[in-house]
Amino acid sequence: MCGQQMKSTIADIPRHSKTPVPILCYHSIDTTGSLLSTSPRVFSNHMLHLKRHGYTTLTFGDLVDRLSAKTLMPPKLAVITFDDGYRNNREIALPILKRYGFTATFFVVTDAVGKRASWIERDFSTVLGWAREGGHTGRLSENHRKIFKSRNAYLASLDKTALRKELEKLVLVGHFPLMSFSELSILSSHGFEIGAHSHTHPFLAELTENDVYKEARRSKEMLQNRLRPPVTSFCYPSGNYSTNVAHIVATLGYSGACTTERSSVSPSNHNIYALPRLLMHDSYDAHKFRLCLSRWFPLYVFAQIIWKRVKQ
Structure with a gap:
């Protein structure tokens, strides 16, 4: 390739192709103020912020597909995920998502469908x-x-x-009700992704390889048998995983998996089976939410770690 052709090719690459992609991790939408809770007001404000600032959304599975294919990302892209499958996700979060035209991925613990987060x-x-x-x-x-x-x-x-x-x-x-298979089916039929979150929500890195295999396989098979669409996305319970756990998840046919490591996804440097997410709760007010979407958030997290060490 001559120099002029190379310059032309480089110029054709959009500058936003390396923009980090935040994967937002929500659990229960309620007013208890727990570490797993985001109030309806705060959640609505988060979604309004994304809409006003021109963000588009993909499911987790669609993001993984784009990363694997090295497809260029739009300049303002976010992925919205919900862990555990709380019924309040459907009752409260879903209408808000629909209002702003956003999609999302719901990671489900199959043994607890229609029950409680025991x-x-x-x-x-x-x-x-x-x-x-x-x-x-x-x-x-x-x-x-x-x-x-x-x-x-x-x-x-x-x-x-x-x-x-x-x-x-x-x-x-933990006593709040979780969605049933019929409720999950409705979400799936409306284009929302249902991903696997294991069968019993254990700490996978503490299990034998055989038990990890059973947890990830059974969760995938149950969801596919009941909901029909292929299940290609996995979420490690409590973000707990190891290299061996990630390898087992990959061998079972999952396209990608996510953790709870506090960072956005770098399109140019990432592990498709250990994609980081930003754990949301009520402490993410307007200022902190803007910060977590910015390129400066990793510096903020690093400063927090240093400050905690200094206080100790």
């Missing part, structure tokens, strides 16, 4: 009991401490009173 109390019951009794060291073994810290560093950093309050709000969310 894994919240299952995973935190021991620590909650310990916190309720004043945090006496005899109630919590060193092994429990290590597991709790590895699973949720933020909660583990709280004092006993704050920890008890946060866990009690989370347990309350």
Whole structure:
């Protein structure tokens, strides 16, 4: 290729082709104020901001397809995801999404469809009991401490009173109803993507490879059998995964998977089976939401990490 042809080719590449893509991660849309909750007002404000600033949306699966094909991205693109499948996603979030013409991906725990998010109390019951009794060291073994810290560093950093309050709000969310297969079918028929979020919401990196395989396979098969469209997107429960877990997910035919690592997706430098997401909740007011969509957000996250270390 001659120099003039090369210059022409480079000039034809849109400058926005390397713009980071934020994947927003919501859970329950409610007013409890838990770490997994975003109020209807805050969620509506987020969507209004995206609309006013010219954002378009893709499902997670469509984003993965574009990344795999190295397709150029529009300058303002966002992906909206919901974890666990709370019924309030359909009752509250769906009308707001439709109002602004946005699409989304709903990641579902298949064993809990039409039930409750029982894994919240299952995973935190021991620590909650310990916190309720004043945090006496005899109630919590060193092994429990290590597991709790590895699973949720933020909660583990709280004092006993704050920890008890946060866990009690989370347990309350765990009693909210989850969508049924008929409700998920309606979402799917309207073009929303239904992705797999495992079968029982375990910490996958703590399981044997065989159990990881069963969790990811059963979730995929159940959704495909009940809803028909192929299930190609996977979400690691609690963002917990390892290289081996990601490999198993890939071998089962998933096109991509997402974590809860706080960053936007770089179209030019990414791992298709470990795409980061931005965990949303009520602390994301208008200012912080604008910040998380900007190129400066990684610097903000880094500064937070340094500040926490300094305070320690």
